Amino acid sequence: MFELRRLRLLHELSLRGTLSAVAEALSYSPSTISQQLAQLEREAGVALLVPDGRRVRLTEHGAALAEHAADALDADERIRAGLERLQPGIAPVRVAVLQTAARTVVPAALTLLSQRAPELRVALSEVPPEEGLFELSARGFDLAIAEQYPGLTRAHRPDLERHVLGADPMRLAAPRGELAGAPLRSLAGHAWVMEPAGTAARDWAVQQCRAAGFEPDVRFELADLGAHVALIAAGHAVGMLPDLLWTGQPVPVALGALPGEPVREIFTASRRASGERPGIRLVREAIAEAFAAARP
Incomplete structure (x- = not known):
C-alpha cells in the first residue's frame, strides 16, 4: 500500500519542480524529502525520478503516479469533509x-x-x-x-x-488640486506608482497606459496599496486604485474615470x-x- 504522505510529496514535486521548493513549502529538509521519495520508489517497484543536472525530474512512471496521487489526496479531502459534517x-x-x-x-x-x-x-x-x-x-x-x-x-x-x-471599479487616482479629473493620456509625463512587475495588477495598469498612447514612468513599485495612497495624496505620483480600498474610509486623493470604466472581478x-x-x-x-x- 502506498502511504498518502509520500504520495503528497511526489504530487508537490510535480507542481513545484524542485526538491528544495517542496522542502520549503512543507517545512521538511531536502534530505528528508529525498529519503521519503526513495521509499516511495521501492514501494512502486519502478523509477519515479531521474537526475536532470542538479535537479531531478519525474519519469513517465513518476508523472503517472503523481496524477494518481492527486486523486488520492482529493479522496482524502472528501472523506474529511464527510467527517466534518458530523462535527x-x-x-x-x-x-x-x-x-x-x-x-x-x-x-x-x-x-x-x-x-x-x-x-x-x-x-x-x-x-x-x-x-x-x-x-x-x-x-x-x-x-x-x-x-x-x-x-x-x-x-x-x-x-x-x-x-x-x-465587480470592483478601477479608477484613476491623482493628487487633489490641478490634476483632479485629468484624463489618463494627460498624465503621461508624471511619475506612477504601481504594484510589482509580474503581478496581474501591474500588467493591466501598464496596458491601460499603452492603450492611451504612452509608456508609464513607473518610479515606485509597491505591493502595499496604502503606500500608493500616501504617495499619491502627497503629490509624488499618480496611479490606478480599486473602489474597494475606500470601504469605510475617507478618500484623500482625487478619483477620475479610466477609459471604458473598467472593473476587476x-x-x-x-x-x-x-x-x-x-x-x-x-x-x-x-x-x-x-x-x-x-x-x-
Whole structure:
C-alpha cells in the first residue's frame, strides 16, 4: 500500500519542480524529502525520478503516479469533509487573501463567523492572488480570495472552482488640486506608482497606459496599496486604485474615470474536492455577504 504522505510529496514535486521548493513549502529538509521519495520508489517497484543536472525530474512512471496521487489526496479531502459534517469546526480553514479584501471584506466576514460558528478557527495569510491560487492547488490553503482584470483573465485550474463575489471599479487616482479629473493620456509625463512587475495588477495598469498612447514612468513599485495612497495624496505620483480600498474610509486623493470604466472581478476559489466542507462553505458565504455589504 502506498502511504498518502509520500504520495503528497511526489504530487508537490510535480507542481513545484524542485526538491528544495517542496522542502520549503512543507517545512521538511531536502534530505528528508529525498529519503521519503526513495521509499516511495521501492514501494512502486519502478523509477519515479531521474537526475536532470542538479535537479531531478519525474519519469513517465513518476508523472503517472503523481496524477494518481492527486486523486488520492482529493479522496482524502472528501472523506474529511464527510467527517466534518458530523462535527463542524474540527478542521481550521486556511484562507489566502488579497490586500484590499484583507483591509475591508475580511474583518466584516470574521464578525459574521464569530456569531454563526464561534468554534471555527480561521487562519488568514495576505498573499498575492498569483501565489494564493497556486498554493490553493498545492493544498497550502483551503480558500483564496483573488481578482482578475478585464482582458487579463486568470487561467482556470481544473481542480479549482470559483464563486464570483462581484465587480470592483478601477479608477484613476491623482493628487487633489490641478490634476483632479485629468484624463489618463494627460498624465503621461508624471511619475506612477504601481504594484510589482509580474503581478496581474501591474500588467493591466501598464496596458491601460499603452492603450492611451504612452509608456508609464513607473518610479515606485509597491505591493502595499496604502503606500500608493500616501504617495499619491502627497503629490509624488499618480496611479490606478480599486473602489474597494475606500470601504469605510475617507478618500484623500482625487478619483477620475479610466477609459471604458473598467472593473476587476473579485472571486473566491476552493478545491473541488473540499469545496463543500462545512467550514469552507461557512467562510465563503460570510465573505460573500461582507463583500455585498461593502461600499466605498
